[in-house]
Amino acid sequence: MSQTVLDSAVVDNETIEQFRADGVVALRNVVDAEWVERLREGVAAEMADPSPTAHAYESTGFFGGLDLWRVHADFEEFVLGSRLGEYASAMFGSLTVRMYYDQLFVKAPGASQPVPWHNDQPYWPISGRQVMSFWIALDEVDATSGRVEYVRGSHAWDRWFQPRTFAPTNAHDYKQNPDYEPAPDVEADRDAYDIVSFDLQPGDAVAFWAMILHGSRGNSNQGRARRGYAVRYIGTDVRYDPRIGTAEALHYDELEPGAPMETDHYPIVWPRSA
Numbered sequence: 696m697s698q699t700v701l702d703s704a705v706v707d708n709e710t711i712e713q714f715r716a717d718g719v720v721a722l723r724n725v726v727d728a729e730w731v732e733r734l735r736e737g738v739a740a741e742m743a744d745p746s747p748t749a750h751a752y753e754s755t756g757f758f759g760g761l762d763l764w765r766v767h768a769d770f771e772e773f774v775l776g777s778r779l780g781e782y783a784s785a786m787f788g789s790l791t792v793r794m795y796y797d798q799l800f801v802k803a804p805g806a807s808q809p810v811p812w813h814n815d816q817p818y819w820p821i822s823g824r825q826v827m828s829f830w831i832a833l834d835e836v837d838a839t840s841g842r843v844e845y846v847r848g849s850h851a852w853d854r855w856f857q858p859r860t861f862a863p864t865n866a867h868d869y870k871q872n873p874d875y876e877p878a879p880d881v882e883a884d885r886d887a888y889d890i891v892s893f894d895l896q897p898g899d900a901v902a903f904w905a906m907i908l909h910g911s912r913g914n915s916n917q918g919r920a921r922r923g924y925a926v927r928y929i930g931t932d933v934r935y936d937p938r939i940g941t942a943e944a945l946h947y948d949e950l951e952p953g954a955p956m957e958t959d960h961y962p963i964v965w966p967r968s969a
């Protein structure tokens with residue numbers, strides 16, 4: 696798979712090579728302490744007054760939500776103005792980068808909530824290869840607190856796994872896409888997979904492709920929440936593709952199927968405008 700190489704002022708070649716080969720790489724200290732605090736305050740505001748996309752599962756100690764940047768000014772300033780767009784440009788090799796959406800994953804101390812093994816792009820109504828996330832740690836994250844785990848290299852499998860809800864009930868599960876296959880039961884046979892994960896400090900991030908297989912266990916740490924804030928960016932090879940089985944909340948009917956994502960609904964974050 697040939698990929699565009701762009702000179703980058705923010706990320707070194709070794710990191711880019713690891714990202715492209717493994718599908719995932721940890722980025723240390725990419726969000727400064729002041730922004731970590733602002734994002735934490737944003738999370739607290741969202742949890743106190745949840746926006747329409749919020750999903751709180753009290754029985755398992757989980758709180759999530761998406762497209763927060765459309766309703767919270769701090770998140771908006773962060774996703775449009777942080778250096779992550781520039782990172783994405785170098786990492787997936789696109790001169791132009793657009794904001795796709797953001798998503799919150801909070802596991803309370805002691806939360807039993809796992810996130811089942813999945814890859815992201817089958818959930819998302821887009822096709823193309825230049826699709827990636829930065830999962831930003833807002834707390835210290837380690838094996839006890841349900842850090843996200845990844846199957847190294849699985850982004851290159853080109854296997855599309857059927858989305859599943861991770862809500863405690865299946866009431867709002869995703870429509871079956873006949874072109875998708877069931878996600879493998881990684882938990883049942885962990886040794887068969889090359890699983891990688893990273894201990895993180897607040898302000899560290901994990902960068903990963905939308906096609907990598909990943910999941911997380913519950914937060915068995917009774918003393919610490921695990922707040923993760925994921926920001927997703929797209930490059931110029933991405934097209935709108937509202938396939939069956941994708942998340943309705945991410946559909947955007949102003950675009951025709953097959954259209955490039957050239958709309959202010961997905962604003963350009965890199966290069967930065969004056």
Ligand SMILES: O=C(O)CCC(=O)C(=O)O
Pocket residue numbers: 800810815828830841842843909910911923925
């Ligand atoms: O935060 C988690 O446990 C899961 C994150 C995830 O699946 C994602 O960011 O795509």
